[in-house]
Amino acid sequence: MHLITMAHLGEAQALIDEFELKKISPHHFENGQLILLITGEGPFEALSLTSYFLGKRDVKQIINLGIAGSLNDKMSIGEIYSIRSLYLAIDGKPQFKSFKLAEEGVDAITSFERILRPEKARPLSAIAQIVDREAWGVALSAKNFSIPFECAKLISDRAGEIGACELIREEAYSYSQKLSAYLKNKIDSHVSPEPIDIDLPGFHFTFSMGHHFKGLLQKISLRDGVSQEDILELLPLEDLRSQKLRPKDRSSRLIEMLELKLDPLKEKLQSGLASWKSPYEKQGLFLQTDPTWENPSVKVSFEIESNQDLKVKMNQLSELDLSPFHQLRNGSFNVE
Amino acid sequence: MWNKLIIEEHLKDHPRVKAIQEKLKLPTLYLENYDDIWGKSKKPYLHKRDSLNLFLAQKKGQLLKLAPDAYGQAGEPHYYFIHAYNCIYECQYCYLQGYFNTPDIVIFINHEEIIQEMQRVLDEHSGKRVWFHAGEFSDSLALTHLTGELELYHEFCQKNPEAIIELRTKSVNIKELTKLTPLENFIVSFSLSPKKMSSQIDLKTPSSEARLKAMASLKDKNFKIAAHFDPIIYENNFKDHYRALLEEMQNLQLTSALEYLSLGVVRFTKDVYREVERNYPDSPLHSTPMVKSFDNKIRYNHPMRMWMMNTVKDQAIAHGVRPEALYLCMEEDAQTT
Numbered sequence: 001m002h003l004i005t006m007a008h009l010g011e012a013q014a015l016i017d018e019f020e021l022k023k024i025s026p027h028h029f030e031n032g033q034l035i036l037l038i039t040g041e042g043p044f045e046a047l048s049l050t051s052y053f054l055g056k057r058d059v060k061q062i063i064n065l066g067i068a069g070s071l072n073d074k075m076s077i078g079e080i081y082s083i084r085s086l087y088l089a090i091d092g093k094p095q096f097k098s099f100k101l102a103e104e105g106v107d108a109i110t111s112f113e114r115i116l117r118p119e120k121a122r123p124l125s126a127i128a129q130i131v132d133r134e135a136w137g138v139a140l141s142a143k144n145f146s147i148p149f150e151c152a153k154l155i156s157d158r159a160g161e162i163g164a165c166e167l168i169r170e171e172a173y174s175y176s177q178k179l180s181a182y183l184k185n186k187i188d189s190h191v192s193p194e195p196i197d198i199d200l201p202g203f204h205f206t207f208s209m210g211h212h213f214k215g216l217l218q219k220i221s222l223r224d225g226v227s228q229e230d231i232l233e234l235l236p237l238e239d240l241r242s243q244k245l246r247p248k249d250r251s252s253r254l255i256e257m258l259e260l261k262l263d264p265l266k267e268k269l270q271s272g273l274a275s276w277k278s279p280y281e282k283q284g285l286f287l288q289t290d291p292t293w294e295n296p297s298v299k300v301s302f303e304i305e306s307n308q309d310l311k312v313k314m315n316q317l318s319e320l321d322l323s324p325f326h327q328l329r330n331g332s333f334n335v336e
Numbered sequence: 337m338w339n340k341l342i343i344e345e346h347l348k349d350h351p352r353v354k355a356i357q358e359k360l361k362l363p364t365l366y367l368e369n370y371d372d373i374w375g376k377s378k379k380p381y382l383h384k385r386d387s388l389n390l391f392l393a394q395k396k397g398q399l400l401k402l403a404p405d406a407y408g409q410a411g412e413p414h415y416y417f418i419h420a421y422n423c424i425y426e427c428q429y430c431y432l433q434g435y436f437n438t439p440d441i442v443i444f445i446n447h448e449e450i451i452q453e454m455q456r457v458l459d460e461h462s463g464k465r466v467w468f469h470a471g472e473f474s475d476s477l478a479l480t481h482l483t484g485e486l487e488l489y490h491e492f493c494q495k496n497p498e499a500i501i502e503l504r505t506k507s508v509n510i511k512e513l514t515k516l517t518p519l520e521n522f523i524v525s526f527s528l529s530p531k532k533m534s535s536q537i538d539l540k541t542p543s544s545e546a547r548l549k550a551m552a553s554l555k556d557k558n559f560k561i562a563a564h565f566d567p568i569i570y571e572n573n574f575k576d577h578y579r580a581l582l583e584e585m586q587n588l589q590l591t592s593a594l595e596y597l598s599l600g601v602v603r604f605t606k607d608v609y610r611e612v613e614r615n616y617p618d619s620p621l622h623s624t625p626m627v628k629s630f631d632n633k634i635r636y637n638h639p640m641r642m643w644m645m646n647t648v649k650d651q652a653i654a655h656g657v658r659p660e661a662l663y664l665c666m667e668e669d670a671q672t673t
Contacts (some may be wrong), residue, residue, distance in 0.1 A: 087377045094376040096437070126340050126365055126373050126389055223623030224572060263625050264570070265640050292627040293638040321621065331643025 002146075003059040003301040003317075004183065005037045005050055005138045006066050012036055014176035015065075015183060028053075034187075035059070043110050043137030050141040062142045063186065064151040065179045067168060068132035069115060069159030071125040076155065078175070081106045083151040087127050088112075088136040092120055094127055101151055108153060110136030121160030130217065131159045150186075154179055171215055176212050199252075200237065204247035209255060215329065216258040223262075231258075268333060269293070276324040283316050298322060337424070338362050339387045344370055344394060352445050353392050356482050362390070369393075374421075375437045380628075384426065384439035384616055395419075395444035397455040403469065404532065411572060414467040415457060417450050419443070419485060420474035425506060426539040428616045429567050432473065434608035441474070447485045451492050458499050471504030477524070478507040486512050493522045502562070508542040508550035520559040523595050525562035526551050532579035533569055536620055544581070552588040565652075566600035566642055566665055570624045578648050582655035591656035599648055600665035601641040609634045 006012045012029075021029035021036050027085035029036040037053055050062070072320065075081070077122045084105035088095040089114045115121050124131055129279070135151045144150035154175050157295040168175070198210050200240045205213055217228045224231075235257060260267050277287045288299040300317065304310050327333070341362040345352045357364065367373060370393035395418055403414035409414075421442040422432055432439070444450070448618060457468050470476035470489070482487050493501050500521045503513075513524065526547050528535075534544040542550075555561050562583075571577065585591045602621065604612060612621060629635040636644070645664055653659050 045620065086382055087379075094373055098378045098380075100380045107383070122365055123367065123373060126342055126612055127377060127379075137423055185624065219623045222618060262623070265637075265643065269639055294627060294629050329639050329642070331639045331641070331646055333639075333643065 001033065001035060001057065001059050002187065003035045003037060003050075003053070003057075003062045005039050005046060005062065005134070006179075007039055007041045007046070007134050008066070009038050010172045011066050011176055011179060012038060012222050013173060014180040018180045018184065039134055039138070039289045041133050043112060043134055045135030045137070046134035047141050049142065050138050053124065054141060054145045054147065057066075059145075059147055062138060062147055062149045064135045065183060066132060066134070066136040067156035067175055068130045068153035069121070069157050070129065070155045070157050071121055071131055072129040073107075073158070075129060078155065078158065078171075078178070080152050080154045081130065081152060082180060083130070083135065083139060085128075086110065086136050086151065089124060089127075089131075092123060097140075098145065099136070099149070101139070101149060102204070106130055108132055108135055108151070115159045116306060118160040121158075124159070130155065152179075152182055152186075154182075196222045196244075200232075200251075202237075202241040202247060203251045203254065205251050206248070207249055213251070213255055213258070216255065216262055220258065220262055269328060271326070272328045272333065276328070278319065280316070285313070285316055285320065287325075289325060296326065296329060298325060337388060338390050340365055340374065340389045341392070342367055342389055343392045344368065347392060347394060347445055348398050350411070350445055352484055355484060356392060356443070356549075359482055360390070370442055370479050370553045374440055374442060377437070379440065381433040381439050381611060384422075388424075389440040391440060391442040392445055393442050393448045396448065399450045400443060400457055400468070401472075402610060403467075403472075412465050413461055414469065415454075416469040416472040417454060418473055419447065419450065419470055419476070419477070419483075423474045425475060425541045427506070427541065427643065428537040428539065428612060428619045428621055429516065429569070429602055429604070431605070431608045433615060434605065434611040435473075443479065443483055446565050447488045451488055454492060454499065455496070458496055465498050465500060467500045467502060469504060475507050476503040477505040477509050477513065478543055479509075480512040483510060484512070486516065490516045490519065490522055495518050497521055504564070506538065506541045506547065508546045510550050510554060513554070513559070514557060518560065520560060523562050524551075524554055524561040525564055525596075527564045527566060528581065529565070529567075529569070530571075530581045532577060533571055535622070537569070537616075545584075548588060548590065550585060555588075555590060555593050560595050561590070562595040562597065564598045564600070564665070565591075565648055566626060567597055567602035568599060569602045570640070571620060574644070575647055575651070578651055579655075582651055582657075586655045591652070592658070594657055596620040596661045596663060597652055597657050598663050598665040599645050599652075601636060601644050603629070604634045606632065606634065 015036065016029055017208060019031055019034050021031050021034065023029050025037045035057065037049060039049045082102060082105040084102050085107045086099045086101060087107065087109040088097065089109050098261055107128040108130040109124050111124065111131050111133060115131055127327055130153050139149050198205055198213060220231050221228045235254060240253055273289065281285055284302050286301045288301065302313050304313055338360060341357065341364045342359060343353060343364060343366055345366045369428040374391050397475055400415045400417050403416055406448055421436060422439055424441065454468055493499055500523065502523045504525050504527065504598055506527050528547060529546060531544045551561050583593060612619065624636060626634045627637050635641055649662055652662060
């Protein structure tokens, strides 16, 4: 269900007609696919009514539509602009919290007060190209409920100009028709992205393994400038398939291969560490180091059953040489 | 490039402000204090691409900041002075994207006051060499054709041989600089990366070749030059790329002329890293695994960064950089070689 929020009934009239929305209450219209909420003017009003409604209904997307004033002479009256970022001003003062809604579009600022004089509009023009009265409140509500939010504004006037209200009243239905057409186009063109599947017969990826695998493919593709398909082609998939392994274990091997490919030092560090530890482990001295290599300390553990065992271990400990580990940690090796 | 020029009301008759206004001819807005607007709303970093505002303001509060340990060559006091906030360039690793709440640029106009403070600090350290770095929060040369302050700092160095000014830059905007006389204590340092990496991640900056050319031109005019290989970023054939860069520098006789060369492997605070992921999801910066390191910054793991740093250090020496001119920057085991 899409939730459309608009401030005034006048802006929404054509939309109610076009989408055959039934009046449920003075603020609430719907048709089974679309809910229209008339929030009233002001961010506080928009926030409270939208939040109240979201608490009651299951909504998959919110779109705020309406008219707004332009803060920039280059914007055309009667044009609809989709909003990229939303800011808020209280008593003309910009507030910290903002919302980035899209990569493209223009920026809008929601003002707590009507902008009726040019000197009120001017400082806002340093922040945004459009000023409205409610979008920020709807955005906050959408964010709180983790619901995707979009916003588009039709430029009805130049913010701060005298006589704007009369002009808007005259054009109200034509503006409403434009907003309705915009919404229809948006809903018709909306296609949900398909989840990407990993299709490798003989391999099984759990959700987190799949996520990790795709991330590794993406990183290698970025670094080497080759397509993910080309990386997959170079992997020994057939060889892994011929091995007697469970599909999930095959996937783990594949992930390990990609990890080694991505991290130029991983193999060198792993084998260096193993060959340093190995002779001590044969003597029963177990060496534990920080897997991220940040901490230089080494934890040594062993088991003893007698004083004699202890003496042996003390002797072995006195022979423990940490320098191979420190050399590895300090990058004293050759790669490439 | 610019959206609006925003000027603090009390500065509107300042000659440097008038000169900038005259050059830019932008729609202008006057405010009592620049920070009534600047940074008050969280403005997404990449909005700088199409709606960058330029503020002209007076720097208040702390005019100089003591630089953190391992910022410059060890053993002498290092300060940075703040002539501007934010930068016209767009380097994908830049910490400014997570530092201020806005990419809008502020140029401070009260250089005389900043210099007065530098003099006070210098006098406090009487007899000692004191370093003053520009370029911590903005490129120190990129806008000098507009801002016109270089002469004042140059004059300060001329009067005070024990003060050293470092102008950090990725710019090739050296026209204003070359109008001045070279001084022993007026150093221009260039941040450099290998050609391929630089073209991928130093967005909107002059190319690596252009920077080397500017360096060579300054060296030929007897200016003191230095370089920063910072951040060093891993890529395939990383050693070959640095070798090529150093060879090119050596061919231009730059390596032996360097006052110093700092080396630092790429690092991020958690917040900046998050911003980099958000702003540049396809950046090569994400192609090599990183970990949370000793100071909670996100870095390559210790062996990798030490290997990278040592590799570049050895190559630099092999290409004619004096070993005593090298220092490792912002690293736990940082030291001058």
